[in-house]
Amino acid sequence: MADERMNPDETMAEQAFLRVRDLQAGFGGRVLMREVNFDVHAGEIFCILGGSGSGKSTLLRVLMGLKEPQAGRVFYGGENFWAGDEESRRGIMRGTGVLFQGGALWSSMTLVENVELVLQQHTDMNAEDTRAQAVLKLALAGLAGFEDYYPSEISGGMRKRAGLARALALDPRILFLDEPSAGLDPVSGRMLDDLVLELRATLKATFVIVSHELQSIFAIADNCIYLDAASRRVTARGRPTELVRDPATEGNALRFLTRGADRGAERDWHEITAV
Amino acid sequence: MQSSSRKAPLRTANRVETSWVRQDSLRVNVGGQWRMGESARRDEIARAFDALESGRARLLTLTADGLGAWDSSLLVFLVRLAGGARAGGIRVRLDLPDGLARLLSLALAVPADADAGRKETEEPFLAAFGGRVLGLVPGITAFFLFLGEFSQACHRLTRGRAHMRAQDFWEAVHECGVAALPIISLTSLLFGLILAFVGSVQLTQFGAQVYVAGLVSIGMLRIMGAVMVGVVMSGRVGAAYAALTGSMQVNEEVDALQAAGIHPVDFLVLPRVLAMSAMAPLLTLYADIMGIVGGFLVAVTLMGINPYDYLNTTVQLTPFRHVSVGLVYGTFFGVIIALTGCFHGMRCGRSAQGVGLATTTAVVHSIVGIIVATAVITVAASALNV
Numbered sequence: 001m002a003d004e005r006m007n008p009d010e011t012m013a014e015q016a017f018l019r020v021r022d023l024q025a026g027f028g029g030r031v032l033m034r035e036v037n038f039d040v041h042a043g044e045i046f047c048i049l050g051g052s053g054s055g056k057s058t059l060l061r062v063l064m065g066l067k068e069p070q071a072g073r074v075f076y077g078g079e080n081f082w083a084g085d086e087e088s089r090r091g092i093m094r095g096t097g098v099l100f101q102g103g104a105l106w107s108s109m110t111l112v113e114n115v116e117l118v119l120q121q122h123t124d125m126n127a128e129d130t131r132a133q134a135v136l137k138l139a140l141a142g143l144a145g146f147e148d149y150y151p152s153e154i155s156g157g158m159r160k161r162a163g164l165a166r167a168l169a170l171d172p173r174i175l176f177l178d179e180p181s182a183g184l185d186p187v188s189g190r191m192l193d194d195l196v197l198e199l200r201a202t203l204k205a206t207f208v209i210v211s212h213e214l215q216s217i218f219a220i221a222d223n224c225i226y227l228d229a230a231s232r233r234v235t236a237r238g239r240p241t242e243l244v245r246d247p248a249t250e251g252n253a254l255r256f257l258t259r260g261a262d263r264g265a266e267r268d269w270h271e272i273t274a275v
Numbered sequence: 276m277q278s279s280s281r282k283a284p285l286r287t288a289n290r291v292e293t294s295w296v297r298q299d300s301l302r303v304n305v306g307g308q309w310r311m312g313e314s315a316r317r318d319e320i321a322r323a324f325d326a327l328e329s330g331r332a333r334l335l336t337l338t339a340d341g342l343g344a345w346d347s348s349l350l351v352f353l354v355r356l357a358g359g360a361r362a363g364g365i366r367v368r369l370d371l372p373d374g375l376a377r378l379l380s381l382a383l384a385v386p387a388d389a390d391a392g393r394k395e396t397e398e399p400f401l402a403a404f405g406g407r408v409l410g411l412v413p414g415i416t417a418f419f420l421f422l423g424e425f426s427q428a429c430h431r432l433t434r435g436r437a438h439m440r441a442q443d444f445w446e447a448v449h450e451c452g453v454a455a456l457p458i459i460s461l462t463s464l465l466f467g468l469i470l471a472f473v474g475s476v477q478l479t480q481f482g483a484q485v486y487v488a489g490l491v492s493i494g495m496l497r498i499m500g501a502v503m504v505g506v507v508m509s510g511r512v513g514a515a516y517a518a519l520t521g522s523m524q525v526n527e528e529v530d531a532l533q534a535a536g537i538h539p540v541d542f543l544v545l546p547r548v549l550a551m552s553a554m555a556p557l558l559t560l561y562a563d564i565m566g567i568v569g570g571f572l573v574a575v576t577l578m579g580i581n582p583y584d585y586l587n588t589t590v591q592l593t594p595f596r597h598v599s600v601g602l603v604y605g606t607f608f609g610v611i612i613a614l615t616g617c618f619h620g621m622r623c624g625r626s627a628q629g630v631g632l633a634t635t636t637a638v639v640h641s642i643v644g645i646i647v648a649t650a651v652i653t654v655a656a657s658a659l660n661v
Contacts, residue, residue: 064534090536098534104527118535121438166535 017042017206018063018174023072025055025062031070032058033232038225042173045200045207045220047240050227056210057101057178059227063208064098064176065089076174094122097167097175101182103159105151111138111162112147118169134169141165141195157188164195168203175199177209181216193219289349290341291319293326299333301326303356306341309349320352327360335360337379338370345375354382421540421618425548428540438541447550451512451609455558458511463495463503463562467569470494475578484578488585489592491570497597500563501604502649504555505612509641513616516547517637520620521630529621539621548613555609556602563601596661600652607648615641 016039023036032055040046050056061067063074065081074081076092084092105114115134119125125133135147141161151159160180167175180196181189193216199205211217217224217240224243226236236243290306303323327335337353357367357379369376398406431437474490520543523529532539567589574580619637623629 061530066530066533093534093536096534098531100527100531100534102526104531106528106531107523107526117440117537121535121537166531 019075047221047224054229097172103163301332309345444546452554463565464569467566471570471573488588495566505608516616517620521623551613559605
């Protein structure tokens, strides 16, 4: 089965860290996706791809516990995430970090206070240790010296880095990144990609990334799934390089991945057939 | 009709020529100049659609012989035609210039999402009215859910497990306490003045000017001080809370709190409601005093009442229960304002427009809430004889 595909670098035959089974999500009566199945293994950088409106961010919100799925299950290390109550979900979420699309830093607090708040919430460290931890996490994200700036005083790229520092606060096992390079210039986007690779290598964290930046997907992703807006299903999965070559994933995924070069070149412009 | 198609395209108005190539094959040729805003040949366009809807056609060929300059107005027509054909299961062939064919394919590439469309139908008055009333239900349900979450937050607070920062509480205390004093001073002082003026006109007729003191003090202490505070704070604090929590919602900051395992209600709502319910009675007392000072100024300077008499009458005519009733009003108003402001902010949609709407709704609802609460407390107070 394609969704049992393992990262070849992984030698241990352990169960996937995050498993999604037959997930269906949407808003009200509107289904955005159905029969979504995938596994994310520890230490993997996993990308969720899809065009706009395909429900990438919604899927991420379901995985983060912010939105209840319409059907299906999400397992974290064997624990059924949505079957438990809010407190048990909160416990699982403790081991996760989230970088939101715009950084979502708490704007009334300085960068260091943003990181500290998460630490204060979940640990019993004294003020001095908390500060030291927060300063370290900011430094890891390349923001040493910016501790006392407010989110409104720094650039968009720095805000994302600060968001990443906050996501790293509790040394999470899994990090969710929502469009990390969206709205950044290519250089800042590249630096963020490098940072993700660096953190994976050093902290052994697992990353689940929602993205539509082709460059960054090829640069960092180990595995991806492609959410198709029209069929509302996962239509392709695998390594990004395989995804382009795989004859089974031709069509939307291929066009999506090669878009920009020559959008839909193989299409016959002179025939519109009945759908 | 095709014979005319090779005419020079210059300065000719748009043309639509419809012809049957075979029994089931329709050909529509567009020609001439297509400019947005220039009058279209409605009869020719209608003929094309009539032919398409006749049910005979299996194939529609679009051609552009003699087409001059064109813009989106041509595209609109072709999209309607080709889209209509496609919906009717008719094959469409494009024999068009490359740019036009590409644009048309692009416009038709993604079939309209059936459930994405918004259904807006004209409703009869009664149905619309009923719909509006039923539309209130989710809002009311959400408010009670919010109240439930808030009481859970209070419960966690009593067990010392609420995710609330003391710093946020003290900032809120400052914001709805000291920072509000200037505007409360102004409005209450003026209101005391107004009460004294209006009262004096009537009371002078009976030669009972000195009772202006009682009118002002009872009026202010029992109800008007609290109402002044309520109205001013709705605009000041209710709107600020709605805008703040609303823009945090837009910015995903509320989601970030949840993702960090922090209850947003504990963190955002609790300190503000607590601060407001602590400060509102104090502000009410302050407004009472300012109102009495206003009345005093009018009475002494304009009505020539002896200052000592005025103060004496004030003390004689105002038993303490009026003060306590006023404080009850004030406390309720404070809680209503803070809860309404936060509720609308938390419910805010993810847009700048949503924040604006949340803010205005918060102010309107808290003022309505204040008036309703005034009515309820007034009835309760008279039933309890206080």
